[in-house]
Amino acid sequence: MKIIAIIPARYAATRFPAKLMQMLQGKPIIRHTYENTVGTNLFDEVIVATDSEIIFNEITQNGGNAIITKGNHESGSDRIAEVAREMEVDIIINIQGDTPFVNKPALEEIINVFKDETVQVASMMQILTEQKYIEDYNYVKVVVDKNMNSLLFSRSVIPYPRNKETVVxxxxxxxxxxxxxxxxxxFTKWEMTPLEIIEKIECLRYLENGVPLRMIVVSGIGVEIDTPEDLERASIALGG
Known part of the structure; x- marks a missing residue:
């Protein structure tokens, strides 16, 4: 199989504008993500897909591979589809630009799920233990069935602990x-769906069209950077 990684990189993030160009240990977040992805040696090609000349220049001037895309995409998946549509490729990995700690074992595991021919889409999750993050709407929660297929994604607390005696x-x-x-x-041919619009979670479009995501539990992915607080946590994790 030909496998590529595409990193959608929008400059004007709603919750943390220009976050991908924020410095983390002397290097912009987007370069950490790109270089860590390339460093896994898992992909035939790694591409940053961006609407920003600033991000494009940051990647290409440091020897990386980037493409300028349209600026009006509703989601990262729409952005990477613009790049992938004309490519000869079997599996596409969408790595968000704000995940600078992405690592080889987790990416190998998500690639391996496609040995199951029934899997169309897959994604990752990690255990949340701190109550403040469980309740934080910036942290998207997911519940799965016994086969590790997604049932629901939400910014709310799911599952809700109605039974206080059960460990969740x-x-x-x-x-x-x-x-x-x-x-x-x-995905790109479907209209945005009601839950997707309400929650601002793009993968709900798959669920609302009857396509579950095969989920894998990973560790060591670290902080996704959505807020200035996350950036501070990421810096601490790197010893800064």
């Missing part, structure tokens, strides 16, 4: 997706 494991959705090319192209 909470999972944070990590913004790394993997698609068969055909599944990605179908």
């Amino acid at each position: 494991t909470y999972y944070e959705h990590i913004g790394v997706y993997a698609f068969r090319k055909e599944a990605l192209i179908r």
Whole structure:
């Protein structure tokens, strides 16, 4: 199989404008993500897909591979589909630009799920333990069935602990997706769905069209940087 990684990189992030160009240990976040992805040696090609000349220049001037895309995409998946549509490729990994700690074991695991021919889309999750993050709407939660297929994603606390005597494991959705090319192209042809619009979570479009995501539990992915507080946590994690 030909496998590529595409990193959608929008400059004007709503919650933390220009976050991908914020410095983390002397280097912009987007370069950490790109270089860590390339460093896994898992992909035939790694591309940053961006609407920003600033991000484009940051990657290309440091020896990386980037493409300027349209600026009006509703989601990262729409952005990477613009790049992937004309490519000869089997599996596409969508690595969010704000995941600078992405690592090889987790990416290998998500690639391996496609040995199951029924899997069309896959993604990652990690265990959330701190109550303040469980309740924080910036942390997208996910619940799965016994086969590790997603049932629901939400910014709310799911599952809700109505029974206080039962131990609950909470999972944070990590913004790394993997698609068969055909599944990605179908996604871009569907209208935005009600839950997707309400929650601002793009993968709900798959669920609302009857396509579950195969989820894998990972560790060591670290902080997804959505807020200035996350950036501070990421810096501490790197010893800064």
